[in-house]
Amino acid sequence: DAGITQSPRYKITETGRQVTLMCHQTWSHSYMFWYRQDLGHGLRLIYYSAAADITDKGEVPDGYVVSRSKTENFPLTLESATRSQTSVYFCASANDRPNSPLHFGNGTRLTVT
Amino acid sequence: GENVEQHPSTLSVQEGDSAVIKCTYSDSASNYFPWYKQELGKGPQLIIDIRSNVGEKKDQRIAVTLNKTAKHFSLHITETQPEDSAVYFCAVMGRRALTFGSGTRLQVQP
Numbered sequence: 001d002a003g004i005t006q007s008p009r010y011k012i013t014e015t016g017r018q019v020t021l022m023c024h025q026t027w028s029h030s031y032m033f034w035y036r037q038d039l040g041h042g043l044r045l046i047y048y049s050a051a052a053d054i055t056d057k058g059e060v061p062d063g064y065v066v067s068r069s070k071t072e073n074f075p076l077t078l079e080s081a082t083r084s085q086t087s088v089y090f091c092a093s094a095n096d097r098p099n100s101p102l103h104f105g106n107g108t109r110l111t112v113t
Numbered sequence: 114g115e116n117v118e119q120h121p122s123t124l125s126v127q128e129g130d131s132a133v134i135k136c137t138y139s140d141s142a143s144n145y146f147p148w149y150k151q152e153l154g155k156g157p158q159l160i161i162d163i164r165s166n167v168g169e170k171k172d173q174r175i176a177v178t179l180n181k182t183a184k185h186f187s188l189h190i191t192e193t194q195p196e197d198s199a200v201y202f203c204a205v206m207g208r209r210a211l212t213f214g215s216g217t218r219l220q221v222q223p
Contacts, residue, residue: 033210041215042214042216045209045210045211058210092156099211104156106155107155
């Protein structure tokens, strides 16, 4: 049972570079989400997807792009990384509706220098 | 959008004591209230959830209570053990997805 996997676990990049964080789930869950976790802010929603080819903005979408061409993958791209995007990023999935339990990956720690 | 406040931010208890974490929310239409536990280096994991048609739910040493009129809900952990040490997040279902509280770091002292 692979579940939901994120890669890489750790990433260091420079300001202005493009970075893509990967997320893959093996359950065929309809819903997928990207959250960022920062001290004092908990988890904040960046983008979410209700199904393949359907995505929508969350609370903090600026500077991020997502795509969902296949149900199992939901990559997050930082088009031009900034220091304020240094964070831990979590991908999650949910089965048939957004208020069913979320299953989280183990996160990607991104540092932008 | 939904606003969720969580208190306290840190909590230290002796092993065997009880721990209570509280959350308040703003949208009276919210109807789903889960709690997540996050251990170091891992993603959050659901430990218990409650829906708005229920006032209390228990699962062994963990319970959640919901007061929809006052718009607050609480996590209760009884007979705490060292393995309960972690960060706990409350969450509320908003219009599109879960909105999380800022987290409570629980430390259980042996």
